[in-house]
Amino acid sequence: MDANKTAFNLKTLENTAAALRRNRFEAQVHATGEGAAAAVLALAAGGKRVGLGGSMTVEALGLPGKLAAAGCAVVTHKPGMAPQERREVWLAAQAADLYLASPQAVTLDGKLVFVDANGNRGAAVIYGPRKIVLIAGVNKLARDQEAGLWRARNVAAIANNLRLKKDNPCVRTGRCEDCASPARICNAVTLLWKKPSQSDVLVLLVNEELGY
Numbered sequence: 774m775d776a777n778k779t780a781f782n783l784k785t786l787e788n789t790a791a792a793l794r795r796n797r798f799e800a801q802v803h804a805t806g807e808g809a810a811a812a813v814l815a816l817a818a819g820g821k822r823v824g825l826g827g828s829m830t831v832e833a834l835g836l837p838g839k840l841a842a843a844g845c846a847v848v849t850h851k852p853g854m855a856p857q858e859r860r861e862v863w864l865a866a867q868a869a870d871l872y873l874a875s876p877q878a879v880t881l882d883g884k885l886v887f888v889d890a891n892g893n894r895g896a897a898v899i900y901g902p903r904k905i906v907l908i909a910g911v912n913k914l915a916r917d918q919e920a921g922l923w924r925a926r927n928v929a930a931i932a933n934n935l936r937l938k939k940d941n942p943c944v945r946t947g948r949c950e951d952c953a954s955p956a957r958i959c960n961a962v963t964l965l966w967k968k969p970s971q972s973d974v975l976v977l978l979v980n981e982e983l984g985y
């Protein structure tokens with residue numbers, strides 16, 4: 774990327790990290806995804822149980838494989854799991870030592886936006902895991918809550934509909950149609966305005982485009 778744009782993005786990420794800290798979250802800025810992945814691996818050291826929230830950002834950083842190679846127990850659902858098995862995995866992930874996920878948007882005033890089909894991730898990022906680590910590339914920044922919700926539906930959800938081969942109207946029109954489709958993936962909104970009182974939440978902001 775152009776060096777001036779990279780420097781501008783870094784400054785915006787630092788300002789956003791300061792806003793997150795004002796909202797009582799821990800926040801770090803990493804120049805690269807490699808740096809963010811190293812920070813996660815350091816937190817997971819000692820073979821911790823790590824729950825995953827189904828994140829293309831976590832996948833892009835190669836963290837499932839790196840955590841398993843480091844001796845961690847990775848708790849995540851897999852395609853084709855029966856509903857009861859999936860429920861047990863989701864509840865186990867919510868009780869893990871560490872939980873990794875990525876919001877669809879981080880606002881410039883330090884709020885975190887999640888939109889989910891099922892809500893297991895939304896529940897886990899509020900309360901349960903001993904430590905919650907949320908990773909966001911610079912592409913996830915949004916001006917405010919309204920822009921973050923717009924991004925979640927009109928950018929992230931459409932890319933995820935394509936990835937999951939869902940035949941929802943947004944795939945055809947290229948914008949959220951607030952559909953009534955049974956396959957709709959935008960059912961539950963989680964907004965972290967400030968860190969929930971009893972939860973330990975670290976946000977890793979990365980000066981690279983990661984995930985959707």
Ligand code: SF4
Nearest residue numbers: 930943949950952959
């Ligand atoms: S059209 Fe439906 S599935 Fe697509 S982004 Fe909007 S609410 Fe989500």
